[in-house]
Amino acid sequence: MSGTAATPDNPKPQRSTPTGFEAAIAKEVKVAEFETTRRSPLGSLQHFLHGHPTMVPVLVLVLSVAVFGVLLGSRFFSAFTMTLILQQVTIVGIVGIAQTLIILTAGIDLSVGAIMVFSSVVMGQLAIHHGIPSPLAILAGLVVGSAFGFANGWLVARVKLPPFIVTLGTWSIFLAINFIYSANETIRAQDVQASAPLLGFFGESFRVGGAVLTYGAVFMVLLVAVFYYILNNTAWGRHVYAIGDDPDAARLSGIRVDRTLISVYAISGLVCALAGWALVGRLGSISPTSGAEANIQSITAVVIGGTSLFGGRGSVVGTLIGALIVGVFAMGLRIWGTDPQYTQLTVGALIILAVAADQWIRKVSA
Secondary structure, three states: OOEOOOOOOOOOOOEOOOOHHHHHHHHHHHHHHHHHHOOOHHHHHHHHHHHOOOHHHHHHHHHHHHHHHHHHHHHOOOHHHHHHHHHHOHHHHHHHHHHHHHHHOOOOOOOHHHHHHHHHHHHHHHHHHOOOOHHHHHHHHHHHHHHHHHHHHHHHHOOOOOHHHHHHHHHHHHHHHHHHHHOOOOEOHHHHHHHOHHHHHHHOEEEEOOEEEEHHHHHHHHHHHHHHHHHHHOHHHHHHHHHHHOHHHHHHOOOOHHHHHHHHHHHHHHHHHHHHHHHHHHHOOEOOOOOOOHHHHHHHHHHHOOOOOOOOOOOHHHHHHHHHHHHHHHHHHHHHOOOOHHHHHHHHHHHHHHHHHHHHHHOOOO
16 A cells, blocks of 8 residues: 655654545445445334344233223223233143243144143142152152153154154143043042142132232242243253254254253153142142143243244243233133133234244344
8 A cells, every 4th residue: 555654754654545446445345334234114123023022922911901901991900800810821821831942942742731731640649549748749740741751852852753743642642641540530629638738739829919829820930930041041041042043053063952852852841740730729629631722722822922933032931921911811801791712713813923923023134
């Protein structure tokens, strides 16, 4: 580059006029910088939601509460009603955590409801019919749930079967085992309270002002907080997101994909077993036919909560919000006096809108 040399009389070298080549390069750089920073308002929103997928269900939840609050007044917008909604979504919220872990890896688990119910049946049968101490019976149920989840994970990770097919098959198998083991017998609430009151612990309630909370609802919120921390602040959590985003790239980066997948399914089974324990408290009794729709309800909460069915993006907090959205609509429409089928209609529309929003957000340019 040409220029005036530095001398004692002129210590700072004087830069000459840039050459034509240098001017062209500088112009290209400026144009490139301008084009990469220019973004439409819609594009900015798309980028924001791509980085914060939970914001969509948060806005939907706030808007739905506000609308029902205006339409129904104090009949809906009260501490008692809000906490009642929280109680009603407890089981779906806990099972939704298990489903979220699976869907984050780009899988799906249709057997979560069967695992939950059979775990509760094992706890009840051992504690009430076989005289096993309640803590050991609960531990046995948690082990069974983890083992069933491990079986799903092994078939997906080692045998390389599609998660949908695997869990569709194990759903049928686990239900059959459930009915055979329980002999289709329902354990009454009186027997649970008399022989194993610890099984019904999560159904017990306490008051905070005008609100009525159950220990099951509190446990659900704590479980969401624990898994939010694990997924966002541990190596295992980062591996789960990486596998869901691109399993081949994750494997090349040194992540043990198969081992992580098996652990995800096993932990999911454990969470389903915890949901089974909470289910006993919620219902009071133990029935082998309870929770039949838990698999569909959990997927609904996950999808409405902003977790992508394609894996790699989402949050357990979003799943809880998704469950609350369904609970708000169910409660609001019930108080309004509408046909229960309108709740199903609304939930179906929300699912379609949530998937459409996810597709749009995923198209964000890098």
